[in-house]
Amino acid sequence: MAAEIKPAPGVNQDKFSSNRKPILLHKLEGCNDDINDACIIPGVEGVISICDDRTVRIWLKRDSGQYWISVCSDMGANVTAMTYCANNRHLFAGLENGTIKEFVVESDFNRMTLVREYAAAHTGRVTGLIFSEEDEWIISIGRDKVFQYHSTENGKRIGCWLTEAWYTALQYDHASKYAFTGDYSGQIQMFHLQNPSCTLVTTLKTHTGSIRSLAWDSDKQLLFSGSFDQSIIVWDIGGRQGTAYELQGHHNKVTALCYTSTERLLFSGGEDGVIVCWDMAANRKETAKWIESNICQACSRPFFWNIKSMIDQRQLGLRQHHCRYCGQALCANCSSQRIPIPSMGFEFEVRVCDACHVQLKAANQTPLASFHDAKHSIVSMDLDVSKKRLLTVGQDRVIKIWDVTALLQ
Structure with a gap:
């Protein structure tokens, strides 16, 4: 049956x-x-x-x-x-x-x-x-x-x-x-x-x-x-x-x-x-290639291994993340958006930067x-x-x- x-x-x-x-x-x-x-x-x-x-x-x-x-x-x-x-x-x-x-x-x-x-x-x-x-x-x-x-x-x-x-x-x-x-x-x-x-x-x-x-x-x-x-x-x-x-x-x-x-x-x-x-x-x-950087490529705040910039800017280092669409190295605040990207194989929501989120939201997101x-x-x-x-x-x-x-x- x-x-x-x-x-x-x-x-x-x-x-x-x-x-x-x-x-x-x-x-x-x-x-x-x-x-x-x-x-x-x-x-x-x-x-x-x-x-x-x-x-x-x-x-x-x-x-x-x-x-x-x-x-x-x-x-x-x-x-x-x-x-x-x-x-x-x-x-x-x-x-x-x-x-x-x-x-x-x-x-x-x-x-x-x-x-x-x-x-x-x-x-x-x-x-x-x-x-x-x-x-x-x-x-x-x-x-x-x-x-x-x-x-x-x-x-x-x-x-x-x-x-x-x-x-x-x-x-x-x-x-x-x-x-x-x-x-x-x-x-x-x-x-x-x-x-x-x-x-x-x-x-x-x-x-x-x-x-x-x-x-x-x-x-x-x-x-x-x-x-x-x-x-x-x-x-x-x-x-x-x-x-x-x-x-x-x-x-x-x-x-x-x-x-x-x-x-x-x-x-x-x-x-x-x-x-x-x-x-x-x-x-x-x-798939976008991930870029490695010592600082956030959006706000320029240092990542936690960048001791010199942490001392110069007098702030704690941040964890590095990546935008799945453009591959930029970003901090959590600058990559807080989530959206699926079917054209790149991401059928579930993934991390993207603010600029890419605006671009992707206006594009066709049909699964x-x-x-x-x-x-x-x-x-x-x-x-x-x-x-x-x-x-x-x-x-x-x-x-x-x-x-x-x-x-x-």
């Missing part, structure tokens, strides 16, 4: 006032341990999930309209990462012990057969997997701080890279053979994959928290990164100018990102239990994102544009399937 989800008590009601809402269609329950990931099976009314109870499960929708488990396969260790290819029905499962297992799923989705085991792939938890059918590569990352890719033709490792922090997120552009990795320190690395080796192209550093999720727009060559610092950054990789846009709409860790290039919409989910739908076709401005209560803290998401379905995995060990037709219009 479909249900329209309304905001939970205590949340910002204004942000959930959109007439276009996702509709909850199904809840998949019954897992007694944490669900680490799940995906919608293309072309089938089904879902594949992985769990800390060491199982891979295939759920199929029955004539009753309910989802029931058709396959529940024990992997021998906690299943921590997965990727599924619909074209050849190959499923890869990454385990807590570092092993990667490759399966082929039968056409009726009632059985899966082990094809190959990459037993020495990693020495720690596998945190991300992507299968490149064109290249016949399985690309993987893990808590052993290793990024690598194996040939699925012969099972041999082709190339690898060792970094200084756990790898936590992975994306791949099949056309250019560029791979993107996010790590626990907040850095993003860009690799060019070749046979027999990979090359580090660049490192992106802006996030102040761990990278939890990455999404890729192959048309515009934009990389989206979601972090524990509660922010999303849009990196213009194709422009080669180092342009980065910031999206601020979550009040807790951003844990999942899904992008559709046809509608140019980005879906983000977080531990705040909110699904945000971002309009990426809108004209957006790059460029819509907010929806998922009713559970989100672990991961999957989007099937053809079905207009969004899947969310929650910390409550429940999988939810949403009809997002209204959001994709």
Whole structure:
């Protein structure tokens, strides 16, 4: 039975006032341990999930309209990462012990057969997997701080890279053979994959928290990164100018990102239990660079570390703040105004100076994102544009399937 989800008590009601809402269609329950990931099976009314109870499960929708488990396969260790290819029905499962297992799923989705085991792939938890059918590569990352890719033709490792922090997120552009990795320190690395080796192209550093999720727009060559610092950054990789846009709409860790290039919409989910739908076709401005100064750039009063000016002016130093629109260094009195700046990704009110407040108040402040209560803290998401379905995995060990037709219009 479909249900329209309304905001939970205590949340910002204004942000959930959109007439276009996702509709909850199904809840998949019954897992007694944490669900680490799940995906919608293309072309089938089904879902594949992985769990800390060491199982891979295939759920199929029955004539009753309910989802029931058709396959529940024990992997021998906690299943921590997965990727599924619909074209050849190959499923890869990454385990807590570092092993990667490759399966082929039968056409009726009632059985899966082990094809190959990459037993020495990693020495720690596998945190991300992507299968490149064109290249016949399985690309993987893990808590052993290793990024690598194996040939699925012969099972041999082709190339690898060792970094200084756990790898936590992975994306791949099949056309250019560029791979993107996010790590626990907040850095993003860009690799060019070749046979027999990979090359580090660049490192992106802006996030102040761990990278939890990455999404890729192959048309515009934009990389989206979601972090524990509660922010999303849009990196213009194709422009080669180092342009980065910031999206601020979550009040807790951003844990999942899904992008559709046809509608140019980005879906983000977080531990705040909110699904945000971002309009990426809108004209957006790059995040302002913060200016550092020893004095307030509006009233010239010194900041607390400027001892000389404090003595000269015979007054206590002030704390430094910044206007989110122009980036000027200001004291609290000169940056007391608050206003949302949707064009810069700030959907909630942020600190601005008096001059910018006047300018922004006269400008168009129409929101460029819509907010929806998922009713559970989100672990991961999957989007099937053809079905207009969004899947969310929650910390409550429940999988939810949403009809997002209204959001994709």
